[in-house]
Amino acid sequence: MASISVPGAIAGQPARSKANYLNASSGFLSWAFTLDHKRIGVMYLVGIFTAFLLGGLFALLVRTELLTPGPTITTHDWYNRFFTLHGAIMVFIVIIPGIPAALGNFALPIMIGAKDVAFPRLNLASFYMWVIGTLFAISTLAFGAVDTGWTFYTPYSTKYAFNGMIPVVAGAFILGFSSIFTGLNFIVTIHKLRAPGMGWFGLPLFLWSLYATALVQILATPVLGITLLLLLVERTLGVGFFNPELGGDPVLFQHFFWFYSHPAVYIMILPAMGVMSELISVFSHKHIFGYKFIAFSSVAIALLGFLVWGHHMFVSGQSNLVGMIFSAITFTIAVPSAIKVFNWLATMYKGSISLNSPMLYALSFMWIFGIGGLTGLFLGTMATDVHLHDTYFVVAHFHYVMAGTIFVLFGGIHYWWPKMTGKMFNEPLARLSCLLLFVGFNVTFFTQFMMGSHGMPRRYYNYPAQFQMYHQISSAGSYIMGLGVILMVGYLLHSLARGRKAPDNPWGGATFEWRTSSPPPVENFHEQPVVDDLYDYEKLFWDEQAGGYVRREVPDGAARPAH
Amino acid sequence: MADAVSPQTAPADAAHGSQGHGAGGGDAHGHGHNPFLAHHFETMSQQFDSGKLGMWLFLGTEILLFGGLFCAYAIWRGNHPEIFHAGHQHLNKTLGAINTVVLLLSSFTMAWAVRCAQTSNRNGLILGLTLTLLGGFGFMGIKYFEYSEKIAHGYRPGKYYAPKHDAAHAATPAAAAGHAAAPAADAHAPAPAAAASDGHASGAQTAAAGSEHAATPPPAATPPAVAGGADAPKILPAAVAPGGLAAQPAGAGHGGEDTPNVHLYFSIYFCLTGLHGIHVLAGMTVIAWLLMRSVRGDFSSAYFDPVDLGGLYWHLVDLIWIYLFPLLYLID
Numbered sequence: 001m002a003s004i005s006v007p008g009a010i011a012g013q014p015a016r017s018k019a020n021y022l023n024a025s026s027g028f029l030s031w032a033f034t035l036d037h038k039r040i041g042v043m044y045l046v047g048i049f050t051a052f053l054l055g056g057l058f059a060l061l062v063r064t065e066l067l068t069p070g071p072t073i074t075t076h077d078w079y080n081r082f083f084t085l086h087g088a089i090m091v092f093i094v095i096i097p098g099i100p101a102a103l104g105n106f107a108l109p110i111m112i113g114a115k116d117v118a119f120p121r122l123n124l125a126s127f128y129m130w131v132i133g134t135l136f137a138i139s140t141l142a143f144g145a146v147d148t149g150w151t152f153y154t155p156y157s158t159k160y161a162f163n164g165m166i167p168v169v170a171g172a173f174i175l176g177f178s179s180i181f182t183g184l185n186f187i188v189t190i191h192k193l194r195a196p197g198m199g200w201f202g203l204p205l206f207l208w209s210l211y212a213t214a215l216v217q218i219l220a221t222p223v224l225g226i227t228l229l230l231l232l233v234e235r236t237l238g239v240g241f242f243n244p245e246l247g248g249d250p251v252l253f254q255h256f257f258w259f260y261s262h263p264a265v266y267i268m269i270l271p272a273m274g275v276m277s278e279l280i281s282v283f284s285h286k287h288i289f290g291y292k293f294i295a296f297s298s299v300a301i302a303l304l305g306f307l308v309w310g311h312h313m314f315v316s317g318q319s320n321l322v323g324m325i326f327s328a329i330t331f332t333i334a335v336p337s338a339i340k341v342f343n344w345l346a347t348m349y350k351g352s353i354s355l356n357s358p359m360l361y362a363l364s365f366m367w368i369f370g371i372g373g374l375t376g377l378f379l380g381t382m383a384t385d386v387h388l389h390d391t392y393f394v395v396a397h398f399h400y401v402m403a404g405t406i407f408v409l410f411g412g413i414h415y416w417w418p419k420m421t422g423k424m425f426n427e428p429l430a431r432l433s434c435l436l437l438f439v440g441f442n443v444t445f446f447t448q449f450m451m452g453s454h455g456m457p458r459r460y461y462n463y464p465a466q467f468q469m470y471h472q473i474s475s476a477g478s479y480i481m482g483l484g485v486i487l488m489v490g491y492l493l494h495s496l497a498r499g500r501k502a503p504d505n506p507w508g509g510a511t512f513e514w515r516t517s518s519p520p521p522v523e524n525f526h527e528q529p530v531v532d533d534l535y536d537y538e539k540l541f542w543d544e545q546a547g548g549y550v551r552r553e554v555p556d557g558a559a560r561p562a563h
Numbered sequence: 564m565a566d567a568v569s570p571q572t573a574p575a576d577a578a579h580g581s582q583g584h585g586a587g588g589g590d591a592h593g594h595g596h597n598p599f600l601a602h603h604f605e606t607m608s609q610q611f612d613s614g615k616l617g618m619w620l621f622l623g624t625e626i627l628l629f630g631g632l633f634c635a636y637a638i639w640r641g642n643h644p645e646i647f648h649a650g651h652q653h654l655n656k657t658l659g660a661i662n663t664v665v666l667l668l669s670s671f672t673m674a675w676a677v678r679c680a681q682t683s684n685r686n687g688l689i690l691g692l693t694l695t696l697l698g699g700f701g702f703m704g705i706k707y708f709e710y711s712e713k714i715a716h717g718y719r720p721g722k723y724y725a726p727k728h729d730a731a732h733a734a735t736p737a738a739a740a741g742h743a744a745a746p747a748a749d750a751h752a753p754a755p756a757a758a759a760s761d762g763h764a765s766g767a768q769t770a771a772a773g774s775e776h777a778a779t780p781p782p783a784a785t786p787p788a789v790a791g792g793a794d795a796p797k798i799l800p801a802a803v804a805p806g807g808l809a810a811q812p813a814g815a816g817h818g819g820e821d822t823p824n825v826h827l828y829f830s831i832y833f834c835l836t837g838l839h840g841i842h843v844l845a846g847m848t849v850i851a852w853l854l855m856r857s858v859r860g861d862f863s864s865a866y867f868d869p870v871d872l873g874g875l876y877w878h879l880v881d882l883i884w885i886y887l888f889p890l891l892y893l894i895d
Contacts, residue, residue, distance in 0.1 A: 187616075187620060222630075225631075226631035230834065233721070239722075249639070252635060
């Protein structure tokens with residue numbers, strides 16, 4: 001396909017002016033009303049990272065409280081609120097929108113050679129819905145704070161819990177619509193705005209995963225929306241939808257809730273897997289192995305993810321037959337997940353691996369996700385789940401999966417940081433921070449596997465003395481992670497002020513965003529990039545003068561592996 | 564992808580200023596200077612296709628939103644068919660049928676308006692949109708009368724459910740705390756106070772259910788007559804319990820006054836029709852906006868997609884009502 005002329009290039013200006021999306025206009029309003037996907041992505045990133053720090057603070061409070069049995073720093077009521085807020089913030093406000101809304105918003109249109117997402121106004125509206133939903137959810141603190149756990153199980157949430165429930169549920173409802181509209185926008189963008197000549201199998205794998213994620217967002221989130229609406233109605237009007245006393249059915253709530261919230265796990269993990277595919281390939285400087293397998297496994301995970309929600313309800317009065325079916329489908333999800341991991345390993349095999357900080361995060365995720373995925377099989381097996389259900393084993397498992405995605409979020413932030421900000425961060429400190437997080441994470445949560453298999457129930461304020469050592473080790477690990485995060489905030493902020501100017505292509509990536517300036521211009525490209533193999537690193541050469549990688553055309557006759 | 568059309572050079576700002584999200588371009592004539600072409604699209608047809616795909620996806624999410632409610636409806640009706648049978652008898656089938664016709668006609672006028680937009684028939688477009696908007700007003704007006712009647716008679720959702728039943732008032736003049744809650748009616752214990760506190764499913768707890776203290780005996784809980792409970796229909800009292808909510812076998816007649824938990828039907832009724840009503844209002848807002856733009860003369864065969872997309876939305880709203888009407892009104 002021939003390349004096309006670029007309408008975005010402003011006549012009369014040199015191809016490389018100093019103008020970029022960050023300095024093209026200034027002032028608060030130029031950000032508040034921007035329709036530029038890059039600015040919206042950056043605003044998401046700032047918001048989500050702030051929410052992450054808040055959620056992390058609650059986590060540290062929970063871990064500190066558990067240093068000793070009985071009261072340590074707070075009462076049991078506030079302990080319940082802390083873990084609820086930690087869970088609700090991390091799930092609904094941080095991890096679900098994290099990679100798609102922040103990194104995806106920034107990278108997606110550039111990666112397909114478009115100027116923006118299909119519906120820029122809707123994109124901005126999604127962001128403000130995220131802000132409003134977040135404010136609603138956090139305002140629960142002013143109403144006595146919700147203490148139901150992030151799952152809002154009925155009838156506790158509708159009959160007994162504090163009134164702080166209402167703003168949190170309303171907030172989650174609004175956040176859900178933010179998520180739906182982001183997903184809708186991405187699907188249309190990927191369908192309709194790909195650069196001429198870019199076929200479905202020419203897409204970067206990150207976009208396949210964002211596409212699969214968006215499918216889940218669109219198909220699952222409305223059901224959560226209606227569930228939360230019913231919860232609000234039941235709570236405020238005293239309706240008995242989920243109250244058996246009044247003709248309702250509490251298990252129905254669990255079905256509805258997990259019909260969304262299990263696929264939501266894939267909303268969290270799929271974009272992370274997409275970023276992984278980029279990081280592993282770029283930092284191994286080797287063509288991605290098994291492109292189509294990785295692409296289709298994303299879609300397979302998204303679709304299978306809809307059929308497994310019942311594995312959260314093995315002990316909720318579900319029939320054994322239904323449980324067995326859900327259990328079997330749960331196991332099948334391991335197949336596409338493993339396909340991805342093996343393809344990443346095969347990509348690294350005989351690659352020229354650079355252990356830069358984004359790659360360190362990617363490797364951390366491989367370890368963490370490996371453990372998280374395999375321990376999921378214990379929980380997906382009905383017999384063992386009866387023993388492990390609602391213990392710290394579950395807590396450890398879902399942190400190994402869901403918080404594992406935070407590692408990829410960090411990896412992605414480091415990967416695209418030079419592109420977003422035009423500045424390089426302090427690489428040795430970044431590696432140190434990654435190390436702290438990795439060690440701290442495993443100390444925190446591996447201990448919880450042991451504690452859980454010994455029978456320590458989750459969400460308990462008090463515990464027998466035999467668990468104290470585990471709890472203390474776990475808390476110590478969480479402090480190490482806290483240090484790592486503080487260090488990261490420090491050097492990232494420092495890079496904004498003092499960082500070395502980033503080259504266009506610091507890591508040697510071949511996707512489109514590395515073919516434009518750092519930071520990109522408002523319309524993303526100075527000249528429309530030509531579509532070719534986005535995992536072909538043969539044309540990229542390190543250039544000392546540029547401080548990064550540059551593309552040099554290899555003559556046609558030169559040896560080039562066929563892909 | 565419509566890459567056959569030459570790249571356009573439309574100014575970005577003109578496009579930004581005058582259209583909502585999802586609004587797109589019209590026919591791709593290749594003029595390349597349609598002021599409604601947003602800066603990030605190459606061609607009008609690309610913009611149109613994007614808007615259309617986006618709208619269909621959005622309609623999918625709407626169907627799933629209602630789908631959750633329909634699914635819940637199916638489960639509750641499966642668990643308690645008697646509640647639905649009893650509750651629906653209080654709906655006015657005639658008004659429901661009229662509303663169905665009104666919405667169907669408005670769908671027709673909407674489709675007509677879209678056709679007029681495509682043929683650049685501005686007057687037809689304005690007339691079609693006006694009639695559609697009137698249909699929306701008609702629907703909401705009838706709905707208003709239906710709602711007012713339900714609310715006036717006490718057929719309200721949840722803890723506000725308090726049907727005004729003359730016999731009930733005559734029998735329990737002292738039951739000020741809630742018409743339905745006055746007499747405790749439960750099979751497990753003859754003592755009314757104890758019966759109310761064991762938390763068994765019983766109409767008597769309707770009013771107390773929303774409070775934090777469902778276990779507290781309702782006030783005025785010492786009437787001489789003790790009603791039979793759901794588990795023991797054999798020991799129905801000679802005198803039907805005042806308040807009319809004592810548990811009885813399903814389909815006991817009397818407009819379902821004797822079925823427990825009929826409030827659940829009205830909760831579902833108000834949730835489904837309320838959510839649908841909000842969608843009708845949203846659709847009317849969109850149509851009013853389209854009407855304003857039609858009067859301004861924005862739409863022609865070169866650019867009509869907001870009309871097209873708004874029409875799609877309006878048809879979905881109608882379609883949902885087509886399901887709501889039999890599910891709620893025609894249970895018999």
